[in-house]
Amino acid sequence: MSKEEFIKQIAAYVKQYAPSYGIKVYSPIIAQAILESAYGTSELAVNAHNYFGLKYREGRCKTCIGIYNKVGSEQNPDGSYVSSAMQWCKFADMENGVIGYFDFTNISNYSNLKGVTDPQKYLEKIKAAGYATSLSYVDNVMAVIKNWDLTQYDEKKEEENMSNSSLVTYTRITNNKTSPRNHAIDTITIHCIVGQWTAKQGCDYFATTDRECSANYVVGKDGSIGLSVDEKDRSWCSSNRANDMRAITIEVASDTTHPYAVTDQAYEALIKLVADICKRNGIKKLVWSTNKSDRVNHKNGCNMTVHRDFANKNCPGDYLYNRHGEIAEKVNAILNGGTATTPATPTTTKELYRVRKTWADAKSQKGAYSILANAKAMADKNPGYSVFDSKGNVVYTGKSTTTATQKFTPYLVKVTASVLNIRKGAGTNYGTNGAIRDKGVYTIVAESTGKGASKWGKLRSGAGWISLDYTKRV
């Protein structure tokens, strides 16, 4: 029997018999069995179906069918251990072993366990009543509950069904929302916020802007997680009412230019957050499709959508868009493996080039790029900045003689071509989003290097990027 199978089986019996004994919380009991029996592999479990280390007490457990003799040890209050031959309950099978646990604790000493709904309180009470002597007992059992996410077996209170993530580090609720949402949560929509912000900066922005926008969560460049719109409410995020009614929307801090890269910290926090959202909302598996029609129609179980499905936008940026499959994989590994701390599959390390003043000065970071050329371009734009590999080695030092200003100042250009394509990204390798045919004057809010032009400029309207080779600065 695998560990997972053991947990499932024991959990089923605990849930079946606990209510008739007035016990209202199951996760600590499942964890006790895991710890005490080493997932059902201990000598007592194998030979006596005793999964809880229940000592023999005459007449106490009605399903007990005999005595099993084995040396056991106990811890004294001073931390020392004593070992001696002890008598243990023997049961016919796992089901009877679980009933034995409830009989064993169904005496006046343990009467204060009844009705307890908090796992930690249950453990503190049962330890105080003399069930276990190990000094670190409560901590050890709580760690098992956490590691296997055993609270999923506990009854959920009504209001907990649409709760918020406990991973949140900053909360500021915006008025930019519709309350409540009219659809169950069954979709995840990840966005890029186009700025290397913290969660606090993002939530503060949504709370104070007069633009009608928001997101349920903001993931900061430092891995901070902010709550801006309660999960029970609909955010104004993806330019599509129906989508946001059913989706949890997440804005992730990103670079301001293509490919809108996010930091490792933000990426890791995003994975954990999405896994947590899925767990609490009963999303068993995250399914991504590179086919827009699959996404917007939720075909084949697809439950991830992106902003560009609903609006003429780059969002979530190619950096995150191209990682949606990987995000689904990583989240599903957590959902299947049950542990958030140790991914089931080793994470592949992709080289990421960071642009900073010095490696130690992480706060100075202008961005993190998977493409070296983009990192170099960013370093060039910022005097005193260098490009570092993931180990902190300098791989490129920006042209410090450049007179470029620290901050990009938008400027006007006049289009000189009669037809100038607007592209979804900075390069001819991106699809078009229409074209400019009026030889008009446009505001450029960002620059980038890219295929097919000596430089690309981002239009203020958000329509996309144009080759600056066919423009004149005015």
Ligand SMILES: [Zn+2]
């Ligand atoms: Zn977006």
